[in-house]
Amino acid sequence: MTRSFLARNPSVLWFLLILSAFTLVVTLLAEGFGLGLIPTAFVKVLGKTLCLCLVALAMDLIWGYTGILSLGHMAFFALGGYMLGMWLMYARTEEIVVQSLAGSPIPATPDEVAQGVATQIFGVVGASELPVVWSFAHSAWLQLPLVLIVPGLFALIFGWLAFRARVNGVYLSILTQAMTLALALYLFQNDSGLRGNNGLSGLQNLPGLGEVPQSTLSISFFLASAALLAAGYVTLAWITAGKFGSALRAIRDDEQRLRFLGYPVEGYKLFVFTLTAMIAAIAGALYYPQAGIINPAELAPIASIYLAVWVAIGGRGRLYGAVIGAAFVSLLSSWFTGGTAPSIPLGFYTIHWVDWWTVLLGLSFVLVTLFAPKGIGGLFDRFAHIGTPERHGADLGPDAGSLQEREAQE
Amino acid sequence: MSALLEVSGVSVTFDGFRAINNLSFAIGPQELRAVIGPNGAGKTTFMDIVTGKTRPDEGSVTFGETPRSLLKMSEAQIARAGIGRKFQRPTVFEDQTVSENLMLALKANRAPWRVLFWRETAADRTRVADLAGQVGLGSQLARKAGELSHGQKQWLEIAMLLAQEPRLLLVDEPAAGMSFIEREQTTALLVELAKTRAVVVVEHDMEFIRRLNCKVTVLHEGSVLAEGSLDHVTKNPAVIEVYLGR
Ligand SMILES: Nc1ncnc2c1ncn2[C@@H]1O[C@H](COP(=O)(O)OP(=O)(O)OP(=O)(O)O)[C@@H](O)[C@H]1O
């Protein structure tokens, strides 16, 4: 009975296989590396999509498995992006400042460089002092750990307060919405120290790699995103496979009962909330360099609601469902809103998808909730069940489901 | 005989309604006790107080050889201290298999970090199989608990209680929804269990209580009306008046 982890969880093997195949195909076809059939801009879209899949995995763990409908996880995603972005922006600006000061007769002192960086970055908000929150931004070694520490600590404190008070269900969802809204409003202020509504920009330029073309950088980011998604999937599959996963599902279905079995339910919730916040932060830290820009609008409450919609459409409570949902819906969404989807003339009215996509999305969400509560992943299970009717609910390998995911991404 | 659980002078008020009124109760470490009383007498609320679900307004609840107050402990801490509880309705994790339900209940460290790195051993599997066998679910290990019959769910919940290895078992109407044979098996099991631990059984069914053959506590309007053997309490005029006379 001591079979290996992969043998007991065939979905992991399938996922890794399909993800590698997909990654390989994209890399070979990409502009920066191979045949040049996929333009750099689309490589970035695909790389960003992989990051969204990763944050959807986190959402599935907290909502699909543990039953906590957090509507604030995109705040942690954005915080991760901000933390990495601060270093990127500082380092890049520093390069420019050093270059421009190189022409002067006396070599610039470190103070002059720092002053120059501050003026460059904060000129837009009428300041020339580097705010305290930027104290670590000059050093990758100091700033990069903050990608995990800041969102993690934030989630820990918020979760501790909320779970200790036994805030549950819809009240918790509202509280998380309030959290992300409050954070967004705070960041919108110029004196928050993060450039107000301008946000951070130029994140696509990596320090020291100014010579490397975006086509190459984009494929490196794409590969890094794929690697982290794979790591995230394996980690979460491992977490949910054992007794810990069993305890999480028990919290979702009847937390009171689990308490009477002696489990400190609040501790479990806090653990999962913080862990998923940190996974979201990693995903965000990888997403925003591919997007190039981050601003407080990214923390809008609606972003976190979209995240829940992806997971619901893909099928919650199964990891591959979350990945399918995020990939499928976000790619479809960028197609519809990107202006490439053909408008439908009805004679008396023309449907422009840019305006109607959200309506379509909302409608599909309602339909999925009503008719296919297990989402796309569940539909594939249902087809597969025709051949094997007596499987008593054990999850199938996601072969059918993952095919769909691949179709969606290519 | 020193008591394992001692409840003294406990009162609870819900929106001005006194559900438990100056209740005192004690049970020894290896004792079987039946608690009876009309609907709304406060039997379930009494269990809620002992297990930490409801906090009393006054009074004390202590547990163990060197008595510790339970009033400051969380539900989970109380459960880990050795008090197991079976609910009035069967509550098992329906979406998980019988074996997963039992594995969750198996006595082990409950801290998240320890559970994360916990891996089942052959001994755990044997123990789970034994427990399932003990309640007649030996062949159902791989089935989802939700697919079991009502009676089987009751049994699964009892097996989960046993897996916790509690020192005090609180059992709320275990025979509800059970067939005659299942009731007989349940009484036999409860009597057997009380040889090594304390067991409190709440039940309406007099025949069931009679077969338990133990001391009986009669609750009425939140306090103890009478206590003693079944024959003794059924002769008590006050008991006849409020409960048996109906
Ligand atoms: N949370 C609560 N809020 C308000 N009233 C409550 C609460 N819990 C119990 N009660 C009331 O306290 C009284 C005792 O209820 P309890 O459930 O303990 O009775 P019981 O003896 O278990 O009855 P039954 O035999 O029907 O199970 C009832 O009148 C009930 O309505």
Ligand SMILES: [Mg+2]
């Ligand atoms: Mg009751």
